[in-house]
Amino acid sequence: MNGTELDNLDMPVELREIAAAMDTLAAHERGAARHGLEGRVFERTRGALDGRAERSQKFRWFASARFITRMRVAAAVAICGTAGAGWLSQMGHSAKQGLSVARASTLEDDVDMMLALRNLGMGSMGERIDVLFSDTAAVRDSVKNIGDQSQEGDSL
Amino acid sequence: MPDPKPQPEPTPEIPGLLEAACRGEEWAWRRLVDMYGRRVFALAKSRCQRADLAEEVTQSVFATVAAKLGTGGYSEQGKFEAWLFRIAMNRIRDEMRRSKHRAEPTDPAVFGNVQAAVGEGDEDREGEGRVQLARLREAMARLPDSDREVIELRHHGGMSFKQMAALLSEPLGTLLARHHRALRKLKQLMESSGDSAAETTGVEHERN
Numbered sequence: 001m002n003g004t005e006l007d008n009l010d011m012p013v014e015l016r017e018i019a020a021a022m023d024t025l026a027a028h029e030r031g032a033a034r035h036g037l038e039g040r041v042f043e044r045t046r047g048a049l050d051g052r053a054e055r056s057q058k059f060r061w062f063a064s065a066r067f068i069t070r071m072r073v074a075a076a077v078a079i080c081g082t083a084g085a086g087w088l089s090q091m092g093h094s095a096k097q098g099l100s101v102a103r104a105s106t107l108e109d110d111v112d113m114m115l116a117l118r119n120l121g122m123g124s125m126g127e128r129i130d131v132l133f134s135d136t137a138a139v140r141d142s143v144k145n146i147g148d149q150s151q152e153g154d155s156l
Numbered sequence: 157m158p159d160p161k162p163q164p165e166p167t168p169e170i171p172g173l174l175e176a177a178c179r180g181e182e183w184a185w186r187r188l189v190d191m192y193g194r195r196v197f198a199l200a201k202s203r204c205q206r207a208d209l210a211e212e213v214t215q216s217v218f219a220t221v222a223a224k225l226g227t228g229g230y231s232e233q234g235k236f237e238a239w240l241f242r243i244a245m246n247r248i249r250d251e252m253r254r255s256k257h258r259a260e261p262t263d264p265a266v267f268g269n270v271q272a273a274v275g276e277g278d279e280d281r282e283g284e285g286r287v288q289l290a291r292l293r294e295a296m297a298r299l300p301d302s303d304r305e306v307i308e309l310r311h312h313g314g315m316s317f318k319q320m321a322a323l324l325s326e327p328l329g330t331l332l333a334r335h336h337r338a339l340r341k342l343k344q345l346m347e348s349s350g351d352s353a354a355e356t357t358g359v360e361h362e363r364n
Binding site: 011012014015017018019021022023024025026028029030032033034037038040041042044045046048049050 | 177180182185186189190193194195197198201202207210211214215218219221222223225226288289292293296307311312314336339340342343346
């Protein structure tokens with residue numbers, strides 16, 4: 001059974017009255033619109049036919065104040081964040097460099113001071129510095145011997 | 157004199173109008189608006205119960221349709237009515253969801269206050285007709301959504317069962333059965349509200 005045949009089927013007798021009442025109600029609803037409905041709808045939608053409404057909507061979207069403000073805020077956050085991250089990383093690197101430089105100068109200064117004291121020939125001080133240096137050398141040599149012996153042990 | 161039930165337009169005319177509208181020819185678009193404008197309005201009015209809101213919805217629906225035609229987004233070959241009324245139903249649902257947060261309409265007919273809608277003591281024939289319509293609107297509002305949908309598409313939207321089948325993706329026989337079932341429920345609601353009205357009138361007469 002096709003659509004036309006279905007539409008033309010007789011309504012059951014007990015439902016004809018209510019179906020007619022619904023048709024009357026529907027006709028009243030159609031007539032409830034203010035005069036000139038079709039003209040108003042046509043005038044307000046004709047621009048959409050050639051895509052003008054859609055293009056203008058997109059333009060309005062981009063040009064809206066709210067959109068621009070949000071973009072500005074996002075750009076500012078991104079720039080500040082990048083600059084801040086770069087600055088922080090630079091600060092850390094400089095600090096590290098400064099620290100190692102400070103340590104090196106302190107050690108060199110100490111050695112220079114000890115040599116200077118030794119050369120002054122301050123009696124027992126100079127002898128003590130010699131002992132300290134010789135002890136240091138002895139310790140270094142003994143460490144070296146231990147290392148050689150451990151290697152021989154490994155080979156066995 | 158209310159408009160008679162719109163007769164389905166000859167099918168061959170629609171594809172031609174759509175092609176012309178897609179090319180931007182405004183005369184074709186005006187013809188389409190004339191053919192379907194009141195039907196979409198009636199569908200919206202049945203739900204919204206307010207003529208101004210129904211006109212807003214109608215305009216929104218046709219704006220969407222025009223945009224799709226204008227940008228080549230229409231591809232429902234041979235199913236224009238189903239497509240149009242699908243857009244309309246979705247738009248009406250959106251509007252009803254939004255309306256839940258708005259103030260309720262103050263039209264007495266909406267609240268089913270039949271006497272207030274007609275005016276007390278109005279016993280002429282026109283008054284009786286208006287009473288009947290108000291009772292019918294009230295009964296429609298009490299129908300389940302699925303039943304109300306079928307009745308509104310058929311009577312307010314003026315759709316054929318074949319077009320409704322395409323819209324709702326249901327077999328023709330199922331739609332016919334749904335329509336008859338919905339009308340039966342509506343009839344029962346009308347009869348029960350009529351009994352209630354008669355009882356109320358009887359009580360008022362006793363008091364007087």
